[in-house]
Amino acid sequence: MKINPFTPNSPSGPGMFAGRINEIFAVEKIFLQTRANKGHGFLLLGQRGIGKTSLLNLLKYQGEGSITTINEEKLNFLVIEIDITKETSQYSLIKKIELALKRKLARTEPTRKLFNDIWSFLGKIEAAGIKINTSKDVDEELLFEEFSYSLADTLKRVTNKHTNSRFDSNFDGILLIIDEADNANKELQLGSFVKLLYERLQKEGVQQLMIGIAGLPKTKEILIESHPSSLRIFEELYLDRLSDSDINYVLNRVLEHSKEINSDETVIIDPAKDLLIKLSEGFPHFIHQYGYCAFDLSDGKTITEENVLNGAFGSNGAIEKIGDKYYRDDYYNKIKVESYRQVLTIMAEKLDDWVTKKYIKSKFKGTEITLNNAISALRSRGIILSKEGTNGTYRLQDKGFAWWIVMNQEKEKKIRN
Incomplete structure (x- = not known):
């Protein structure tokens, strides 16, 4: 069995200082x-x-x-x-x-x-x-x-x-x-x-x-x-998000590290590498978490696109792990009102694209006062971001948050049914 070269639980994994x-x-x-x-x-x-x-x-x-x-x-x-x-x-x-x-x-x-x-x-x-x-x-x-x-x-x-x-x-x-x-x-x-x-x-x-x-x-x-x-x-x-070329550098460094600790080479095929770069969204920790789960599902020699997809979206996969670490507190502990979570669910449909208040209102089940209170609370707590220089336009922090919200909603529906 090969040692997993990705280190999502360590703050100083291989290639972590790309672009800094x-x-x-x-x-x-x-x-x-x-x-x-x-x-x-x-x-x-x-x-x-x-x-x-x-x-x-x-x-x-x-x-x-x-x-x-x-x-x-x-x-x-x-x-x-x-x-x-x-x-x-x-x-x-x-x-x-x-x-x-x-x-x-x-x-x-x-x-x-x-x-x-x-x-x-x-x-x-x-x-x-x-x-x-x-x-x-x-x-x-x-x-x-x-x-x-x-x-x-x-x-x-x-x-x-x-x-x-x-x-x-x-x-x-x-x-x-x-x-x-x-x-x-x-x-x-x-x-x-x-x-x-x-x-x-x-x-x-x-x-x-x-x-x-x-x-x-x-x-x-x-x-x-x-x-x-x-x-x-x-x-x-x-510290801004890393560029695609920086993330590519991180992946190459991890593969070099894998060869050092395992003696054998591990290859990430190009479609799988492109998908890892897209999923990571420029976050160093995310690339290590997605990579870790994909490596675990691989044969240790080649990481495929299927490994990446199943490792990301599967049960106890990368998105679930990232969500538990970074999003769960925002979604549950910092939010005690269901109407606030309803706003996040509506915004998650657009991933991390900018969403207007008009669009949110068209799908919101509640009064305008309740909607205003929800948006104000989410903004003040840093859970949603406001578009600079534009009134009434907001987005989630990243796509990972949106994916986690959607997956969490589906899981809750299954439990209720």
């Missing part, structure tokens, strides 16, 4: 600026499945020096990674940063003592009985000041090669990666947090901090709402 050279190069320049004490951040935006986490992993390896940059620079950044949930408060965010730094820096007794001294203010708060996920009874302004000074002190010690009172390792700077930032709640005030942090560090004369924030496109609005000028500290990078 401009974004990689832009972040590499920020690394060099940060190393020169002129740090700022980058904002990585894109739809689910577009490859944000994979790119973050690559940038992490570059920052740590595991791999060189495009210009063959070897960096030495202290990289810490933080995930945000809907429950993350400013206090818990600070605590997560402190824990990540402690894990990387406090490895010997002397450095552990030094670290605990610098971050002692958090110990005092914990001693007072405050839970990690709350800010109750905590003076947030004072908390932020203490945090800023502690981070500035840490930065000075990890980047200064000449002081005796430093940690065991010396670094070019600190890269703080904040993923899933679209989960940030209003109380966290993420935009204000990072903007004021950079200003405080600048006053302290230490700017060797680089913050990378990644999330869905709505992350940009979350930052602006928190602080209108927070975007100024970020290089904004939007």
